[in-house]
Amino acid sequence: MGWLATWYHRWASPPWFYQMSGRWTRGLMGLALPLLCVGTLWGLAFAPADYQQGNSFRIIYIHVPAAMVAQSGYILMASAGLVGLVWRLKVADVVLRNCAPIGAAMTFLALATGSIWGKPTWGAWWVWDARITSMLVLLMLYLGVMGLGSAFRNEQAAGRASAILALVGVVNIPIIKYSVEWWYSLHQPATFRLTEKPAMPVEMWAPLLVMVLGFYAFFGAVLLARSRVDLLDRERRSRWVRSLVAEHAI
Amino acid sequence: MGLVPLAGLICRREWLLAVRSPAQVLNPLVFFVLVIAMFPLGISPAPEVLARIAGGVIWVAALLAVLLSLESLFREDRDEGVLEQLLVSPHPLPFVVLVKVLVYALLVGGPLVLMSPVLGLMLSLPPATYGTLVAALLLGMPTLFLLGSVGAALTVGLRRGGLLLVLLVLPLYVPVLVFATAAVDAAQLGMPVRGHLALLGALLALMLVVAPVAAAGALRVTSEE
Structure with missing residues (x-):
């Protein structure tokens, strides 16, 4: 357990986080871009068309990864909130506050692509299906965290208030996940299951897997890049930022 | 001081405040009735249409009335310095908040629950469903106030x-709204309602x-x- 404690203490220190997150951002972006390019090309051009939905199903390669990242983003945000509340870590606060806009964007992307996909498949742009509604609620939860965070003048209070809200909101995540089983509706059941073989043929889900990995890497890269800048701004009066600025000054 | 006398003191204080400025308690009730009166005017006075939407209309109006009343849950206590006294007092703050919210729910939410069968009557809801409507409100209303107290506490200084x-x-109210209106709908169709009410009870237990x-x-x- 010793290495875990060391790792944890290192990442909790702002200068270390700043330095390492730079490397990680570059690494994750270097992973995300090829994955997203390959996945998009493979999914849109080479994967076989669906026998029922034809080519319109190809939007799944954006829709499903965006929805997955949107949901995990909230859980990550709430976890950062818990860490921030319990150990009073500045880095956790920063990660939480920067999770919200990216998560909101991903949720919006999932809703928008779902709506575009719904038109040819169900014949309507918007259907009040349990899962779509849950995603809409998720979007509002993200917007609430963003709104609350910006309403405070004191950054520390803003971080802790957002953390409490994120933790209360996390109660809704299981409802989103299990809404499909609770209310029978028009939406098809979850595409990926850990315990079963996917219902799609390999040629269809392999590019989807690539896209999902690409989206996660992209999310991580953007989150770290944003957090890094935010941390630098908040710590602008500290010694390590001053010496960093002095180092890079011409 | 033990927890029971403390709870008694908080109840007494909230009761006195409500009696001496009844507007705080009565305004949400008037709001509740007015919002519901807008629906027949806006949609249709036909009894079959109203009966179909009655459960949802009553619940949405109740959500809004609760939201409207939540702002004053901690506001006055903060302005008058009572909140600071509670924060520095040796009593467990979650317990103080719990008692305060429950008393507030009884004072503000109670009249709404009592009024709901009358409004159901006005919206042509079949009398057989009143029991379910009231039961769902009794189980759901404290949950609304408890969830709302978190929001009220987060925004009190802003x-x-x-x-x-x-x-x-409002997004956090979605599960309560879904299960409560499902219970009223089920009662209207003559289907068992106990499952929906049990879920409302579970949400209440969690939020408590x-x-x-x-x-x-x-x-x-x-x-x-």
Whole structure:
């Protein structure tokens, strides 16, 4: 357990986080871009068309990864909130506050692509299906965290208030996940299951897997890049930022 | 002081405040009735249409009335310095918040629950469903106030906190709304309602445990602002 404690203490220190997150951002972006390019090309051009939905199903390669990242983003945000509340870590606060806009964007992307996909498949742009509604609620939860965070003048209070809200909101995540089983509706059941073989043929889900990995890497890269800048701004009066600025000054 | 005498004192204080300024308790009730009166005017006075939407209309109006009343849950206590006294007192803050919220729910939510069968009558809801309507409100209303107390505690110190409070709390009300209106719908169709009511009860049990702790934490955070 010793290495875990060391790792944890290192990442909790702002200068270390700043330095390492730079490397990680570059690494994750270097992973995300090829994955997203390959996945998009493979999914849109080479994967076989669906026998029922034809080519319109190809939007799944954006829709499903965006929805997955949107949901995990909230859980990550709430976890950062818990860490921030319990150990009073500045880095956790920063990660939480920067999770919200990216998560909101991903949720919006999932809703928008779902709506575009719904038109040819169900014949309507918007259907009040349990899962779509849950995603809409998720979007509002993200917007609430963003709104609350910006309403405070004191950054520390803003971080802790957002953390409490994120933790209360996390109660809704299981409802989103299990809404499909609770209310029978028009939406098809979850595409990926850990315990079963996917219902799609390999040629269809392999590019989807690539896209999902690409989206996660992209999310991580953007989150770290944003957090890094935010941390630098908040710590602008500290010694390590001053010496960093002095180092890079011409 | 033990917890029971403490709870008695909080109840007495809230009761006196409500009796001496009844507008705080009565305004949500008037709001509730007025909002519901707008629906027949806006949609249709036909009994079959109204009966179909009655459960949802009553519940949405109740959500809005609760939201409207939440702003004053901690506001006056903060302005008068009572909140600071509670924060520095040796009593467990989550317990104080729990008692305060439950008394507030009884004072503000109670009249809404009592009024709901009358409104059901006005919206042509079949009399057989009144029992379910009231039971769902009795189980759901405290949950609304408990969830709302977290939002009220988070926004108590902020200017323009009112609209933000709505944005924070309304998404969290979705499960309560879904199960409660499902119960009323099921009663209208003559189907068993116990499952829906049980889920409402489960949500209430969860919030009784979670919400006071979160609201107390939020009050500590906002007092630093």
